[in-house]
Amino acid sequence: MRRLHPLTLLVRLVMSSPALGILLLPTLRGQPVDRGTLVLVILYVLVAFPLILAHYIRFRYALTPRELIIESGVLTHRRRNIPIDRIQNVQIERTLLARLLGLARVRIETAGSAETEGEIAFVRLAEAQRLKEQVQTFRRDYGAATQTPPQRRTLLFAMSLGQLLRSGAFRFSLVYLAGIFSGMEYLELTPEDLIDWVVRGRLHWVQEAFAQAPLLATTATLLLAALLGWLAGIVIHVVRFYDFQLWQEGERLYLRSGLFTVAEHVVPNRRIQALVIRTNPLMQHFGWYALEAQLMGIGQETQGVRMLVPFARPGEIQRIAACVWPVAWPAAWEKVSPRMMRRTTIRYLVAGTVLLLGLGWIWPAAHWLLVGVPLGAPLMAWLQYRRHGYALTEQYLFVRQGVFRHRIWCLPYCKMQVFSVRRSLFQRRWKLANLDVDMAGAPFTGTPVVRDLPETVAEQLLQAVYARFQTCWKMQAPSA
Amino acid sequence: MESLDPAIRIVWRIKLLLWTLAGTLLALVYELTHWFAPDRWGPQGFWVLLVLLLGSSLSWWLPKLRYRYWRYALSPEELVLERGVLVRVRTIVPLRRVQHLDIAQDLIERELGLARIVLHTAGTRHSAVVLPGLRQEQAEALREKVRQYLLEDTL
Numbered sequence: 001m002r003r004l005h006p007l008t009l010l011v012r013l014v015m016s017s018p019a020l021g022i023l024l025l026p027t028l029r030g031q032p033v034d035r036g037t038l039v040l041v042i043l044y045v046l047v048a049f050p051l052i053l054a055h056y057i058r059f060r061y062a063l064t065p066r067e068l069i070i071e072s073g074v075l076t077h078r079r080r081n082i083p084i085d086r087i088q089n090v091q092i093e094r095t096l097l098a099r100l101l102g103l104a105r106v107r108i109e110t111a112g113s114a115e116t117e118g119e120i121a122f123v124r125l126a127e128a129q130r131l132k133e134q135v136q137t138f139r140r141d142y143g144a145a146t147q148t149p150p151q152r153r154t155l156l157f158a159m160s161l162g163q164l165l166r167s168g169a170f171r172f173s174l175v176y177l178a179g180i181f182s183g184m185e186y187l188e189l190t191p192e193d194l195i196d197w198v199v200r201g202r203l204h205w206v207q208e209a210f211a212q213a214p215l216l217a218t219t220a221t222l223l224l225a226a227l228l229g230w231l232a233g234i235v236i237h238v239v240r241f242y243d244f245q246l247w248q249e250g251e252r253l254y255l256r257s258g259l260f261t262v263a264e265h266v267v268p269n270r271r272i273q274a275l276v277i278r279t280n281p282l283m284q285h286f287g288w289y290a291l292e293a294q295l296m297g298i299g300q301e302t303q304g305v306r307m308l309v310p311f312a313r314p315g316e317i318q319r320i321a322a323c324v325w326p327v328a329w330p331a332a333w334e335k336v337s338p339r340m341m342r343r344t345t346i347r348y349l350v351a352g353t354v355l356l357l358g359l360g361w362i363w364p365a366a367h368w369l370l371v372g373v374p375l376g377a378p379l380m381a382w383l384q385y386r387r388h389g390y391a392l393t394e395q396y397l398f399v400r401q402g403v404f405r406h407r408i409w410c411l412p413y414c415k416m417q418v419f420s421v422r423r424s425l426f427q428r429r430w431k432l433a434n435l436d437v438d439m440a441g442a443p444f445t446g447t448p449v450v451r452d453l454p455e456t457v458a459e460q461l462l463q464a465v466y467a468r469f470q471t472c473w474k475m476q477a478p479s480a
Numbered sequence: 481m482e483s484l485d486p487a488i489r490i491v492w493r494i495k496l497l498l499w500t501l502a503g504t505l506l507a508l509v510y511e512l513t514h515w516f517a518p519d520r521w522g523p524q525g526f527w528v529l530l531v532l533l534l535g536s537s538l539s540w541w542l543p544k545l546r547y548r549y550w551r552y553a554l555s556p557e558e559l560v561l562e563r564g565v566l567v568r569v570r571t572i573v574p575l576r577r578v579q580h581l582d583i584a585q586d587l588i589e590r591e592l593g594l595a596r597i598v599l600h601t602a603g604t605r606h607s608a609v610v611l612p613g614l615r616q617e618q619a620e621a622l623r624e625k626v627r628q629y630l631l632e633d634t635l
Binding site: 296417418419420421422423424425428436438439440441442443444447462466469470473 | 569577
């Protein structure tokens with residue numbers, strides 16, 4: 001049995017330090033150490049450090065020609081035997097700290113249940129590569145008869161730095177900004193203090209001008225926030241997708257990207273449940289799109305939506321999508337009932353009014369924004385209606401929806417799970433219905449739903465989709 | 481399409497009454513702690529009565545309505561469910577998509593000899609489809625039928 005690299009202790013210690021930082025926060029802010037904090041810190045040191053050490057001592061692994069054995073657990077000892085032929089993939093992941101120390105984390109993905117997935121963190125990079133290669137050789141030996149010879153890798157997509165920056169520029173997000181602000185709130189750092197500290201008494205006239213004109217100050221703050229949000233979006237995008245590469249090897253896709261943490265992912269084709277093309281109005285205006293795959297997995301790690309192409313022209317997206325499935329993207333879309341506009345208008349009216357009244361409670365000036373609601377609601381409803389549609393083809397159901405986050409789903413009939421038609425109280429009065437096809441690996445928000453179809457059409461669509469689902473199974477049955 | 485066992489109404493009623501009881505207790509705590517407070521909302525005893533009235537009328541009506549709209553049908557390849565008082569939902573669960581299924585019973589259901597079947601699929605939002613209000617032997621028979629289709633390959 002082998003052990004982890006001793007430097008793992010250091011990495012884990014550093015990784016656990018944010019928790020200590022939170023405990024020590026009042027002290028870091030200059031408050032005197034009180035007894036409670038001291039006790040907590042001592043408790044933390046008494047518990048966390050021995051835990052890290054114990055974890056290191058108890059963790060062992062071994063690779064035999066038949067299986068990979070991982071022993072771990074501090075309080076409950078666990079021994080995992082992962083049969084070589086069940087291992088789907090060995091991933092090597094390197095965080096920034098691990099890269100500095102020459103270490104790597106090895107992740108083992110299997111085709112079994114979640115219990116057989118494993119992680120070895122951390123070992124020397126050479127050891128990680130040895131593990132990966134050994135598993136591959138053993139697997140080849142193991143299933144020499146059944147396994148096809150190793151296939152050639154072809155590069156499907158890569159992003160240059162210029163394109164990456166351009167791509168990031170389109171990902172405007174206030175989420176990161178909100179994160180920064182709440183962090184500042186937590187550290188009791190006000191924006192004014194920060195500006196005072198940066199400016200240091202110069203540029204005083206600007207601050208005075210702002211103090212005298214609240215409207216100017218508000219506008220400037222909003223602009224600054226937008227700018228910061230935009231920059232934050234670019235930075236996060238670059239960190240995530242730096243040196244993005246997508247490879248194809250036989251029935252698998254390989255993804256690799258990251259600035260500090262280079263993450264490598266393998267996506268077996270058969271785990272892909274749906275393809276999603278997404279864009280926003282600005283990206284669409286300049287003709288840029290992104291392609292995502294919805295994956296079925298066993299654990300939380302492997303399930304969910306994986307970006308296949310972060311930023312490309314539609315032609316390129318279609319070419320790459322065609323490498324996964326032979327998809328012919330629809331040229332014409334079926335529209336849903338125009339009554340959707342009425343329903344959506346009412347929805348936006350109610351939601352907008354409630355939201356603004358709530359906001360007005362805190363900030364009375366927001367009441368003026370209520371004037372915009374009767375204009376904005378029908379406009380949004382009209383846009384929603386225009387951007388919503390579906391299309392049926394021989395093998396796929398296509399659904400598109402969303403204004404600011406526009407998405408086009410390609411849903412194969414063979415991968416559908418549960419079918420439902422739902423009609424709310426208001427929909428029933430207008431004889432409308434939603435068709436909802438549940439797929440595996442979908443995120444909890446933003447699933448494809450064909451909204452507000454006329455009742456009869458919804459029923460027909462359900463029958464059509466379900467019939468195709470059944471034929472798909474009948475065609476598969478002889479081979480299975 | 482078949483209806484559920486009529487006894488399910490009693491189960492639902494008891495559960496709603498238990499919720500009502502919990503709500504009433506909360507209201508009672510408020511009433512007792514604010515009995516003499518000058519800034520209390522509403523007259524004395526108002527909230528307890530309100531919760532009690534609303535809860536008991538809901539406990540009377542809702543199970544009836546729910547029962548009226550609950551239907552299910554098992555055909556050779558799929559289970560079809562129809563339900564919902566405000567939002568009517570019609571769901572088709574293809575039996576081949578069922579990964580595993582449980583028969584579950586809580587205390588009240590067991591008293592009345594009822595059970596519910598929970599079908600687990602790989603889907604996300606409807607990954608657990610529940611069919612309540614079956615007689616225990618009925619549920620077991622249904623399980624045997626569904627079991628023939630349980631798929632081997634989940635992907």
